[in-house]
Amino acid sequence: MxxxxxxxxEQRIRQxxxxxxxxxxxxxxxxxxxGFNHTRPRIxxxxxxxxxxxxxxxxxxxxxxxxxxxxxxxxxxxxxxxDPHQLLAGRAGAPGRYGIVYPELDGDFLDAAxxxxxxxxxxxxxxxxxxxxxxxxxxSPYWRGKTFHEALAKALPGETAKLTYxxxxxxxxxxxxxxTASFRSSIQWVHDYEKVxxxxxxxxxxxxxxxxxxxxxxxxxDNVEKAPYLQAIILICEAVVLWAGxxxxxxxxxxxxxxxxxxxxxxxxxxxxxxxxxxxxxxxFHEAMQAQWFTQMFSRLEQKTGTIISNGRMDQYLYPYxxxxxxxxxxxxxxxxxLLECMWLGMAQFIDLYISPAGGAFNEGYAHWEAVTxxxxxxxxxDAVNPLTYLFLQSKRxxxxxxxxxxxxxxxxxxxxxxxxxxxxxxxxxxxxKLINDEEVVPLLLAKGAVxxxxxxxxxxxxxxxxxxxxxxxxxxxxYINFPAALEMTIYNGxxxxxxxEVIGLETGDPRTFKTWEQFWQAYVTxxxxxxxxxxxxQRIIIDLRARHFxxxxxxxxxxxxxxxxxxxxxxxxxxxxxxGYFEFMxxxxxxxxxxxxxxxVYQDRMITMDELIExxxxxxxxRDIIRHRxxxxxxxxxxxxxxxxxxxxxxxxCLEFTQKYAKELGVHLDLRYVPFTSHVPFGxxxxxxxxxxxxxTPLSDGSSASQGDDSNGPTAVLxxxxxxxxxxxxxxxxxxxxxxxxxxxxxxxEGTDKLVAFIRTWCDLRLxxxxxxxINRETLVAARNNPEQYRNLIVRIAxxxxxxxxxxxxxxxDLIARMEHSVV
Numbered sequence: 001m002x003x004x005x006x007x008x009x010e011q012r013i014r015q016x017x018x019x020x021x022x023x024x025x026x027x028x029x030x031x032x033x034x035g036f037n038h039t040r041p042r043i044x045x046x047x048x049x050x051x052x053x054x055x056x057x058x059x060x061x062x063x064x065x066x067x068x069x070x071x072x073x074x075x076x077x078x079x080x081x082x083d084p085h086q087l088l089a090g091r092a093g094a095p096g097r098y099g100i101v102y103p104e105l106d107g108d109f110l111d112a113a114x115x116x117x118x119x120x121x122x123x124x125x126x127x128x129x130x131x132x133x134x135x136x137x138x139x140s141p142y143w144r145g146k147t148f149h150e151a152l153a154k155a156l157p158g159e160t161a162k163l164t165y166x167x168x169x170x171x172x173x174x175x176x177x178x179x180t181a182s183f184r185s186s187i188q189w190v191h192d193y194e195k196v197x198x199x200x201x202x203x204x205x206x207x208x209x210x211x212x213x214x215x216x217x218x219x220x221x222d223n224v225e226k227a228p229y230l231q232a233i234i235l236i237c238e239a240v241v242l243w244a245g246x247x248x249x250x251x252x253x254x255x256x257x258x259x260x261x262x263x264x265x266x267x268x269x270x271x272x273x274x275x276x277x278x279x280x281x282x283x284x285f286h287e288a289m290q291a292q293w294f295t296q297m298f299s300r301l302e303q304k305t306g307t308i309i310s311n312g313r314m315d316q317y318l319y320p321y322x323x324x325x326x327x328x329x330x331x332x333x334x335x336x337x338x339l340l341e342c343m344w345l346g347m348a349q350f351i352d353l354y355i356s357p358a359g360g361a362f363n364e365g366y367a368h369w370e371a372v373t374x375x376x377x378x379x380x381x382x383d384a385v386n387p388l389t390y391l392f393l394q395s396k397r398x399x400x401x402x403x404x405x406x407x408x409x410x411x412x413x414x415x416x417x418x419x420x421x422x423x424x425x426x427x428x429x430x431x432x433x434k435l436i437n438d439e440e441v442v443p444l445l446l447a448k449g450a451v452x453x454x455x456x457x458x459x460x461x462x463x464x465x466x467x468x469x470x471x472x473x474x475x476x477x478x479x480y481i482n483f484p485a486a487l488e489m490t491i492y493n494g495x496x497x498x499x500x501x502e503v504i505g506l507e508t509g510d511p512r513t514f515k516t517w518e519q520f521w522q523a524y525v526t527x528x529x530x531x532x533x534x535x536x537x538x539q540r541i542i543i544d545l546r547a548r549h550f551x552x553x554x555x556x557x558x559x560x561x562x563x564x565x566x567x568x569x570x571x572x573x574x575x576x577x578x579x580x581g582y583f584e585f586m587x588x589x590x591x592x593x594x595x596x597x598x599x600x601x602v603y604q605d606r607m608i609t610m611d612e613l614i615e616x617x618x619x620x621x622x623x624r625d626i627i628r629h630r631x632x633x634x635x636x637x638x639x640x641x642x643x644x645x646x647x648x649x650x651x652x653x654x655c656l657e658f659t660q661k662y663a664k665e666l667g668v669h670l671d672l673r674y675v676p677f678t679s680h681v682p683f684g685x686x687x688x689x690x691x692x693x694x695x696x697x698t699p700l701s702d703g704s705s706a707s708q709g710d711d712s713n714g715p716t717a718v719l720x721x722x723x724x725x726x727x728x729x730x731x732x733x734x735x736x737x738x739x740x741x742x743x744x745x746x747x748x749x750x751e752g753t754d755k756l757v758a759f760i761r762t763w764c765d766l767r768l769x770x771x772x773x774x775x776i777n778r779e780t781l782v783a784a785r786n787n788p789e790q791y792r793n794l795i796v797r798i799a800x801x802x803x804x805x806x807x808x809x810x811x812x813x814x815d816l817i818a819r820m821e822h823s824v825v
Contacts, residue, residue, distance in 0.1 A: 107143020
């Protein structure tokens with residue numbers, strides 16, 4: 001590696017290996033970071049304990065009131081902490097890295113799951129013997145028979161359940177048509193943090209009190225629905241303020257015992273700030289940061305949101321406070337960066353804990369998506385980049401931490417300096433920022449009912465999605481669909497090798513008897529549509545059940561439509577809202593490339609018979625190297641090859657036509673998405689060898705990217721295949737995740753930055769939704785796999801988030817290594 005170009009990250013790691021680590025310029029945040037980095041996270045059970053205690057006491061009451069009372073109980077009793085060196089107070093669990101438990105989701109199997117969490121290969125956690133006993137004795141028994149997971153499993157029809165769960169164990173997914181609603185209370189979400197900064201929770205509470213006083217005392221709806229909702233909002237506002245006030249008391253206690261004069265003054269200031277916000281409007285940048293942080297952390301105590309609550313457009317709603325403090329001389333960029341890093345470090349200690357086996361498999365490497373959105377456009381359509389935008393990029397370049405998940409909005413008029421600094425940040429090699437394209441997202445939001453000001457003001461949320469605070473209203477998680485499994489069922493007449501002789505799908509006939517490509521294609525379409533049918537059946541039942549199991553008073557208090565209608569955000573219908581959901585196309589390129597190979601080699605060129613193909617697949621290509629070589633050299637998606645890309649477009653359209661027709665029966669926009677997280681690995685473990693030359697039980701392709709190593713015509717060809725496979729005349733489109741892996745040498749120097757900027761401009765012009773990069777040498781990844789102790793600080797991009805490479809399973813490490821490394825942009 002001595003002669004190849006290295007990214008700044010690779011240079012840092014090389015210096016660490018040589019015993020010459022670089023120290024970060026801000027000692028405060030370095031001390032915090034060094035105190036928890038690479039420690040195994042522990043499970044903190046206080047939230048689960050107090051939540052359960054309160055629910056025992058409120059049996060029979062309305063759910064939203066029970067939830068608010070539970071949060072009030074937590075605010076009163078949970079242990080509060082202020083970490084040494086920290087300038088922001090507030091965390092949802094014990095010091096160090098921690099995860100918290102949500103027994104309302106998985107209490108039915110929580111006692112069994114905690115036995116395996118310390119030993120599991122993907123993202124293990126520790127738990128003390130006392131806490132494990134508390135779960136077994138008090139928490140799990142209460143929730144057994146009450147969880148959403150149990151209710152959903154009972155409600156699914158037999159044929160749907162057969163594609164969803166293992167017949168003898170509903171905790172185990174079949175990884176075919178996989179529901180995701182049972183291991184999170186909501187899909188990704190963004191709060192209206194600006195409301196807290198401008199009004200404070202006192203202002204939100206006062207609004208609820210006015211609305212409560214104005215209700216019609218004789219109206220049954222007002223008495224039965226609206227009054228309890230508003231009472232819950234009042235309770236939750238009081239709970240957050242109470243929780244913040246306990247931190248003020250703690251800060252003063254710590255200050256009284258603090259011997260260091262500087263730290264004493266800091267703790268006194270923390271106490272003063274916590275006494276003021278988030279109850280009252282923020283008056284300066286530090287108070288705005290603290291109010292946002294309290295809101296974010298208390299929201300994590302409230303419920304488990306898929307991919308964690310995102311941070312919204314921080315460079316927009318924080319900018320007025322930054323601007324006024326800079327102008328008044330109360331703040332400089334160094335102090336602002338220090339506060340930002342304090343928040344990033346607080347984020348990094350909260351680990352999103354997935355208890356279920358499927359949830360853990362989908363989110364390797366302690367996955368996290370607390371997206372911070374920068375750039376984009378203002379509500380009136382002007383470029384939104386400001387000096388704080390550049391400070392976020394500077395922070396990401398300077399501080400070697402994979403938090404927060406920085407997301408940069410790009411549009412056709414994005415300033416040259418902004419794109420330059422985005423490119424320079426990408427070249428650091430840690431996978432930040434991910435890019436979201438206004439030219440694709442804004443028109444789609446408009447087509448789905450948004451007005452211009454809402455569409456221009458969207459925030460990135462979760463992996464690659466977006467939210468419009470105060471207009472988005474859909475929270476139900478949706479299905480991940482393993483379409484390579486549909487292909488396998490086409491080949492084996494409704495069966496899969498992994499599941500033996502069981503008929504799981506439809507019996508569409510023995511393909512050995514098919515005379516034409518059209519017969520094979522129609523058999524696949526039949527399996528494909530059957531999967532969609534059962535995914536939509538799942539979703540209908542999920543929508544009907546969720547409001548009986550989840551409430552979200554804090555999230556509802558921060559949503560204008562919920563406050564106007566006096567309805568919880570988990571209600572099936574919020575008047576005036578736009579319900580944006582999505583289902584997942586898993587293994588897109590795997591299916592495309594396989595169908596292209598069958599069409600060309602079996603039916604068009606007749607180089608392979610169907611008998612030969614099936615024999616090769618059944619034997620996992622053992623002794624069939626020539627056949628595998630021919631399959632591997634068939635047309636491939638990701639190379640700007642019209643043959644493969646036309647099949648990709650037809651598959652895309654199959655899904656779009658189905659959801660256009662049937663989503664209206666669900667009452668939502670249930671759109672097509674290509675964002676697998678790390679689930680393409682476990683989904684691949686049930687799919688045997690496929691006709692694209694892929695070996696049995698290896699990872700599927702991820703997102704809308706090419707199959708691993710098959711994008712041989714360069715990264716621009718990948719963009720063109722993505723563009724060619726889109727059906728632009730349908731609005732039922734959602735995120736397409738696209739991974740690009742570049743060698744550091746191809747983007748080295750100013751010339752490399754210019755090439756990367758040009759590539760981003762091309763992506764923007766093609767109106768592709770998402771783009772993210774791994775800029776790293778393959779040799780570095782191989783070395784890290786072989787010598788993990790020397791590469792513990794190596795950060796890589798996974799699927800909408802970055803993680804430490806050594807925290808990933810061997811399968812996912814190999815998947816990253818197998819991705820094509822492009823040496824030319």
